[in-house]
Amino acid sequence: MTSGNTVKGPASYFPSIEQKYGRPIAEWKELIRSSPLTRHGELVTWLKTEHGLGHGHANALVAHTLAEK
Template structure:
């Protein structure tokens, strides 16, 4: 068994790219462009403006905020 399996929010990234047809870098760019904002405000933006499911939106926001040190 390999320990290289991706865990946490990034584990959603392949399915997000496949389902919504855009690379993760674009989704993260949308989140960064909407900052500063609260976590759930950013999740709501992805859900309402882009039709993303809650889990996928939450994964992108969590990963983007973690990179930003928020």
């Protein structure tokens, strides 16, 4: 039996992001939305330098958040 609920794309990183950094995804997304930065690359760099996220995790959060707009 195969599951049709396999999470793909940026959201597949969410469980490990929450576990590693101790913040819920909703909180990360709110940080991204409240940032004065708007460009993908700027936001990724900001998460890495200001919040200590790895590149893949920062990229996944930014991509998923910006896709909601």
